[in-house]
Amino acid sequence: MTNLSLAESVKLKSVLAKRIHELEEEMDRVAFVEVEKGRKVPKQVRSLSQVEQEIDEIRKDFRLLDKLMYRANIENEVVFNDEKLAIVEAIELATQLRAKARKCKEFGAAAEEELQYGYGEGVPVIRRAMFDPEEYRLKAVELERQANRLSNAINNKNYSIEVDFDSEKYF
Structure with a gap:
């Protein structure tokens, strides 16, 4: 397991948010199909439950990363105008x-x-x-x-x- 800098975690949080958005769009695409009556439903590459599972895993990582970032932002200080903040x-x-x-x-x-x-x-x-x-x-x-x-x-x-x-x- 490799650590990442707080600066990199800010970027990663943005990547995760974008991925969640993409998966939500994929959920909309795989949730429904339009077929002619009597025709066979086409096979999908991924099911709705598979996409849901992936989005749940990413959301869990997002929450963990968010918690770690908040903790780091509270526990660490910068000096500005001779004051620690x-x-x-x-x-x-x-x-x-x-x-x-x-x-x-x-x-x-x-x-x-x-x-x-x-x-x-x-x-x-x-x-x-x-x-x-x-x-x-x-x-x-x-x-x-x-x-x-x-x-x-x-x-x-x-x-x-x-x-x-x-x-x-x-x-």
């Missing part, structure tokens, strides 16, 4: 940093002041930013940089962690 927390922080950067980009692209149309009877209405758009643009750049740095730390850590899962039948 469990990988699962670091993944969430990277997601949050990207969300914050996206919002800051929106504010960074805003005009400091712009004329609004369609308000009132000939009375000009101005929409004025209550912040400095350039500060938010720079803040977005920094937040994206931090998110990228954290993602790189997570990826590097994922290659150093071994997961006790036999992947030989899939890779």
